[in-house]
Structures are given as C-alpha cells and as structure tokens.
Amino acid sequence: MYKILLINGPNLDLLGKRETDVYGTITLSEIEKTLTSECNKSGDKITCFQSNAEHEILDWIHKSKKEKYEIIIFNPAAFTHTSVAIRDALLAVEIPFIEVHISNIYKREEFRKKSFFSDIAIGTITGFGLTSYEVALISARSYLNKDK
Ligand code: DQA
Numbered sequence: 001m002y003k004i005l006l007i008n009g010p011n012l013d014l015l016g017k018r019e020t021d022v023y024g025t026i027t028l029s030e031i032e033k034t035l036t037s038e039c040n041k042s043g044d045k046i047t048c049f050q051s052n053a054e055h056e057i058l059d060w061i062h063k064s065k066k067e068k069y070e071i072i073i074f075n076p077a078a079f080t081h082t083s084v085a086i087r088d089a090l091l092a093v094e095i096p097f098i099e100v101h102i103s104n105i106y107k108r109e110e111f112r113k114k115s116f117f118s119d120i121a122i123g124t125i126t127g128f129g130l131t132s133y134e135v136a137l138i139s140a141r142s143y144l145n146k147d148k
Helices: 028-042 054-066 077-081 084-093 130-145
Strands: 003-008 045-050 071-075 097-101 123-126
Touching (some): 003 130, 071 130, 123 130
Parallel strands (some): 003 045, 003 071, 097 123
C-alpha cells in the first residue's frame, strides 16, 4: 500500500467551467474521484487537496514529510511558472513528485514554457487532460515499485 498525495494548485477548482477550449469539461471532483477509485482498487491511500493559496500548498508539502507520504502528484497550475517557494519546499522535504498538466504547456504562451518544477520532478506529464493524472498515478506506482 502506497501513501500518495494529490495536490492541485490555483483555479483548478474551476475546472469544467474555466476555459473549456483549453482544459475541457472535466471537473476537479471527477479527477479526484477517478484517482481515488483507482487507489481503492489497488489498495493505495490517496489524499486529494486543492488550494488557491501558495502558503497552504507550502504547508501541505511540509506536512507530507511528517505524515510519511511516499509520492506527490502535483499540478502546480499557475505556480508552475512563478513559485520558487514551492520548488524550495519540495527540495526540502525530498519527497519524489510527478508534475502534471491538463494542457500541453509547451504548446501555449511563451511564459508557460518555463516550469520551476520539471528539472526536479521524477517526470512531467503534460497535455492529456484527465489522462495526465491517470498516467501520473500509474507512473507513481511503478516508481515506488522499483525498490521492491
Ligand atoms: C495548467 C497549466 C498552467 O499554465 C495554468 O496556469 C493552469 C493549469 C494545466 O494543468 O494545464 O492553471 O497547470
């Protein structure tokens, strides 16, 4: 059984209503339900968290160490392109994480091509909507399995 933390950043609570031409009609609750149901099947424990506030995301990353999460699946949303503080928190706790994006950030505006996370993530999955999260979950399990 693996202990997995799913963190979604700002404005992802608006999925389904927000720029549907870019992000599709999937809602955050559908994403969380899909991953939770996959984890129920495999016997893994997943905690889902979303926040629009940088300090709350920092607090969860700090807490993830104490609560012994083994891996984080993380869509930093707009913080992808701005947050040195969240990058530093992930480096501090040393919990492996997978960076996820619904849209393909390399196909969009220039400023989205810079991620503060890609070079410290296990890997980045970008552009596949809900499937980005499903692939991240499969990849998380296979990453954790490699030591077994
Ligand atoms: C996003 C891409 C980011 O550039 C954007 O700010 C988001 C969502 C994505 O999932 O495609 O809010 O992380």
